[in-house]
Amino acid sequence: MALGMEIQNLRAWYGKVKALQDINLTVVPGAVTAIIGPSGCGKSTFIRCLNRLHEVVRGARASGQVWLGDLNIYGRGVDPVLVRRRIGMVFQKPNPFPAMSIFDNVAAGLHLDGVPRQEIYGRVEMALRLAGLWDEVRDRLQVSGANLSGGQQQRLCLARALALEPEVLLLDEPCSALDPASTMHIEAVLRDLKGRYTVVIVTHNMQQASRVADYTAFFLTGEVVEYGSTEDIFTRPRDERTENYITGRFG
Amino acid sequence: MTFEDRKGRGRYSSRSDRLFTGLTLVMVVAILFLAGLMVLQLLVASIPAMQALGWHFLVGMDWDPVHEHFGALPFIYGTLASSLLALILAAPLGIGVAIFLAELAPPWFRAPVSFMVELLAAIPSVVYGVWGLFVMAPWLRNMVQPWLSEHLGFLPFFQGPGFGVGILAAGLILAIMVVPTITAVSRDVLMAVPNHQREAMLALGATKWETTWKAVIPYGRSGIVGAIILALGRALGETMAATMVIGNSLDISISLFAPANTMASIIANSYAEATYGLHAAALIEIALILFVITLILNIVARLLVRRVAIGPVRMEA
Numbered sequence A: 001m002a003l004g005m006e007i008q009n010l011r012a013w014y015g016k017v018k019a020l021q022d023i024n025l026t027v028v029p030g031a032v033t034a035i036i037g038p039s040g041c042g043k044s045t046f047i048r049c050l051n052r053l054h055e056v057v058r059g060a061r062a063s064g065q066v067w068l069g070d071l072n073i074y075g076r077g078v079d080p081v082l083v084r085r086r087i088g089m090v091f092q093k094p095n096p097f098p099a100m101s102i103f104d105n106v107a108a109g110l111h112l113d114g115v116p117r118q119e120i121y122g123r124v125e126m127a128l129r130l131a132g133l134w135d136e137v138r139d140r141l142q143v144s145g146a147n148l149s150g151g152q153q154q155r156l157c158l159a160r161a162l163a164l165e166p167e168v169l170l171l172d173e174p175c176s177a178l179d180p181a182s183t184m185h186i187e188a189v190l191r192d193l194k195g196r197y198t199v200v201i202v203t204h205n206m207q208q209a210s211r212v213a214d215y216t217a218f219f220l221t222g223e224v225v226e227y228g229s230t231e232d233i234f235t236r237p238r239d240e241r242t243e244n245y246i247t248g249r250f251g
Numbered sequence B: 001m002t003f004e005d006r007k008g009r010g011r012y013s014s015r016s017d018r019l020f021t022g023l024t025l026v027m028v029v030a031i032l033f034l035a036g037l038m039v040l041q042l043l044v045a046s047i048p049a050m051q052a053l054g055w056h057f058l059v060g061m062d063w064d065p066v067h068e069h070f071g072a073l074p075f076i077y078g079t080l081a082s083s084l085l086a087l088i089l090a091a092p093l094g095i096g097v098a099i100f101l102a103e104l105a106p107p108w109f110r111a112p113v114s115f116m117v118e119l120l121a122a123i124p125s126v127v128y129g130v131w132g133l134f135v136m137a138p139w140l141r142n143m144v145q146p147w148l149s150e151h152l153g154f155l156p157f158f159q160g161p162g163f164g165v166g167i168l169a170a171g172l173i174l175a176i177m178v179v180p181t182i183t184a185v186s187r188d189v190l191m192a193v194p195n196h197q198r199e200a201m202l203a204l205g206a207t208k209w210e211t212t213w214k215a216v217i218p219y220g221r222s223g224i225v226g227a228i229i230l231a232l233g234r235a236l237g238e239t240m241a242a243t244m245v246i247g248n249s250l251d252i253s254i255s256l257f258a259p260a261n262t263m264a265s266i267i268a269n270s271y272a273e274a275t276y277g278l279h280a281a282a283l284i285e286i287a288l289i290l291f292v293i294t295l296i297l298n299i300v301a302r303l304l305v306r307r308v309a310i311g312p313v314r315m316e317a
């Protein structure tokens, strides 16, 4: 199930402004890769290029190659809609669909994917269990997703993405709007996913990166400054700029 | 600058602020007072009709000023039928245009189209009436109604002779007149739907179309309902254009070809003859009913629209 990603010469623009210079990076299958870097360095842009969500912003475009297994998702004739079904995403701000029940939130992607009716309940339960939310919501699957706490909403969004059993899961600062307890909860889920899912997580929190990530990439002004195992990045960075950033002497 | 200076200026500006606040408050109170006074006077002036006619006024079908029989049901029926027809025609069109403007049109195209749609709302209703009477009604009589009675004549709505003028004509004119309302309000509602809702649906692998139907519209649903109710309020109260094309008959007929009358049009048509007590009181009671209905609809509609702007989602724990 877990596929890796290979990013080659990825560049991205907002109108005439170049946000990513020339990214080359390998996302290891089944591992958690953290993206760190100061605000505005292009972390969100990068991760949104991995499921072709970058291009839905008006005037935004990207070039280069991003391989999901042996599919170049920027290849000719590749439908971004189908790419997005194989690559899940969780956003910074919890964004459940308020007009849908908890159950329907998780089932939303399954309906889009044409999953047969009789399979849906099982897949929803599986996803909610995986996201560590099942026990809290099993008795109220029909209430609106907007009635949950912020941390629960974010796990609902995680379940919504996991229900599609994506090959890669992208998370853009998933915990920045959450309290410490909810953050720990999400991190525990991410550690659980290891081996089964390929995870890319953007985070501002370096403790979080060191807690959950196997590999870490440090971004600066739209470029990858350094990439390696999380341990190497945090204990023996090769680049001075990385060292300055992780020791807090920097942006 | 010393502390004293600032204090001095502060006092000065706070005095002018108070004056300004007081002045605007007076104006607000004056408006509310006027509206309240109007309801009160309508109420007082219609008391003779209420006393003389009671509930018969609402359910009676006879309107005979000479013999002082006043049953307003034909007008209530005509108003509801033409307004509902208008909504059935205008809602899909107006919402469709709103979706196009908010979700699909590039910004350079959105502005001129919005402008033109809103321009429709600025045309005086008598112009719609003239156009309806001299252009649309003959077209209905010669082209549309023969076709409808030939192909859909088995339905009770399309039976009887087609004169051009009638409920169908009134409904069409009203539909054209309320489309700008539905479009403008729905467009604003859809544009107020936060982008994270669209991106959440897109990221699940939805097409643009699915995103609009499954994320954007459900999020803005109450606001769109509000837009339709607001349009209903407009249609119910619209006087001139409807009066000119509805045919002014005192009968109730299920057929859309039949001429009818609306609450607004009976007032407009007969206020000049209503010289004696009960006739005038009866017209005023119709006005009161119309006023109260449109007031309630407007309040409900605005509350619904506001709910979307504020957002139904509770984000923080």
Ligand SMILES: Nc1ncnc2c1ncn2[C@@H]1O[C@H](COP(=O)(O)OP(=O)(O)OP(=O)(O)O)[C@@H](O)[C@H]1O
Pocket (backbone or CB within 6 Å): A014, A017, A019, A037, A038, A039, A040, A041, A042, A043, A044, A045, A046, A057
């Ligand atoms: N919608 C947009 N339109 C124009 N420029 C944008 C847009 N989004 C981002 N940018 C620009 O692209 C660059 C990268 O932004 P990005 O959001 O990827 O940064 P980030 O690393 O995620 O920052 P943060 O940590 O604050 O989320 C920034 O200079 C930003 O100003």
Ligand SMILES: [Mg+2]
Pocket (backbone or CB within 6 Å): A043, A044, A045, A172
């Ligand atoms: Mg970001």
